[in-house]
Amino acid sequence: MSAKPKIPVAAPSLIGREAEYVQECLETTWISSSGRFIGAFEEAFASLCNVKHAVACNNGTTALHLALVALGIGPGDEVIVPTLTYIASANTVTYCGATPVFIDCDEATFNLDPAELEALITPRTRAIMPVHLYGHPADMDPILEIAGRHGLAVVEDAAEAVGARYKGRPAGGLGDCGVFSFFGNKIITTGEGGMVTTDDDALAARLRLYRSQGMDPERRYWFPVVGYNYRMTNIAAAIGLGQLERIEDHLAARRRIAEGYDRRLRNARSLSLPKTEPWAEHVYWMYTVLLQGATRSRDEVMTRLEAEGIETRPVFYPLHTLPPYQAQALKPYPRALSIAERGLNLPTYAALGDDDLDRIVEALMLALD
Numbered sequence: 472m473s474a475k476p477k478i479p480v481a482a483p484s485l486i487g488r489e490a491e492y493v494q495e496c497l498e499t500t501w502i503s504s505s506g507r508f509i510g511a512f513e514e515a516f517a518s519l520c521n522v523k524h525a526v527a528c529n530n531g532t533t534a535l536h537l538a539l540v541a542l543g544i545g546p547g548d549e550v551i552v553p554t555l556t557y558i559a560s561a562n563t564v565t566y567c568g569a570t571p572v573f574i575d576c577d578e579a580t581f582n583l584d585p586a587e588l589e590a591l592i593t594p595r596t597r598a599i600m601p602v603h604l605y606g607h608p609a610d611m612d613p614i615l616e617i618a619g620r621h622g623l624a625v626v627e628d629a630a631e632a633v634g635a636r637y638k639g640r641p642a643g644g645l646g647d648c649g650v651f652s653f654f655g656n657k658i659i660t661t662g663e664g665g666m667v668t669t670d671d672d673a674l675a676a677r678l679r680l681y682r683s684q685g686m687d688p689e690r691r692y693w694f695p696v697v698g699y700n701y702r703m704t705n706i707a708a709a710i711g712l713g714q715l716e717r718i719e720d721h722l723a724a725r726r727r728i729a730e731g732y733d734r735r736l737r738n739a740r741s742l743s744l745p746k747t748e749p750w751a752e753h754v755y756w757m758y759t760v761l762l763q764g765a766t767r768s769r770d771e772v773m774t775r776l777e778a779e780g781i782e783t784r785p786v787f788y789p790l791h792t793l794p795p796y797q798a799q800a801l802k803p804y805p806r807a808l809s810i811a812e813r814g815l816n817l818p819t820y821a822a823l824g825d826d827d828l829d830r831i832v833e834a835l836m837l838a839l840d
């Protein structure tokens with residue numbers, strides 16, 4: 472009996488003109504951080520997010536750091552960040568010499584719970600960073616209202632939410648700025664890459680200044696500030712443009728997979744399936760289930776699936792439980808802990824067919840037994 476092929480948890484889908492565009496970079500020798508694809512990718516991305524500016528970076532983490540730097544976040548400042556997120560959300564605050572202040576999440580969407588915001592605001596608070604976790608947008612209206620009332624910036628970490636919508640409006644186009652990642656496992660990819668989106672002309676100018684070593688755009692090799700080299704290459708942007716031209720296909724593939732899991736798992740009593748708020752368009756970066764009343768632990772289920780050649784991922788460990796951030800645990804964060812303990816990301820990528828979904832669901836039901 473031959474072993475069944477392994478199913479990874481994520482895989483990029485390079486179905487458009489990516490190869491052709493990369494070939495053009497090689498043939499024209501525009502392989503570094505100048506070239507036509509960078510501007511083209513930025514423009515197309517700004518239009519997707521319905522904002523004036525998009526600033527491409529070499530990954531999502533540098534994009535997030537750049538956004539905080541351009542907003543003037545620095546030592547002594549506090550930024551409210553969900554405890555249930557990828558570590559880059561908080562690390563970039565730390566890079567600025569500022570302090571991430573952790574907030575618990577909403578049970579249904581796993582996102583920052585706006586009801587807990589006000590109690591965490593201090594005279595040092597400068598910004599709120601909602602994260603649209605696993606592709607479901609955070610409840611932005613109350614976040615924006617509270618931020619407005621307290622004079623705080625809102626930086627959306629939309630790394631997992633390209634194409635998601637809140638009340639019909641694109642995620643990443645709602646706060647002062649939005650930040651995206653194009654890592655190989657994200658909704659669209661450039662290999663490594665990121666983007667900052669904003670409607671604010673002055674902020675966009677600061678983003679471009681700090682992205683490129685702080686060089687004065689009017690005076691070459693004159694550096695008014697300490698900047699960074701966070702530029703995207705033309706090759707990465709070429710891949711990104713190829714991806715973006717097929718964005719509707721990428722999003723449709725994820726909806727198909729989510730619907731496929733929903734249908735097959737509807738009657739699984741020991742699982743809670745992902746929920747979508749009526750105001751949200753979910754892009755299912757990772758289809759995430761929670762074990763409920765199961766006899767086995769989440770880690771046991773993962774190990775049993777691995778033995779069947781199916782890769783899964785645990786939901787993020789809440790950041791306040793990780794060594795760099797344990798001292799910042801202000802409270803127990805019971806909802807984040809419960810989701811993290813029970814949560815499992817199932818394989819979610821365009822190349823999964825019905826046979827794959829059948830196989831994953833069958834193995835999952837056996838693993839839960």
Ligand SMILES: *Cc1c(COP(=O)(O)O)cnc(C)c1O
Nearest residue numbers: 530531532557559630652653654
């Ligand atoms: C992927 C991700 C990032 C960082 O992006 P990289 O491109 O991997 O640096 C930041 N925040 C969240 C929520 C992410 O999922």
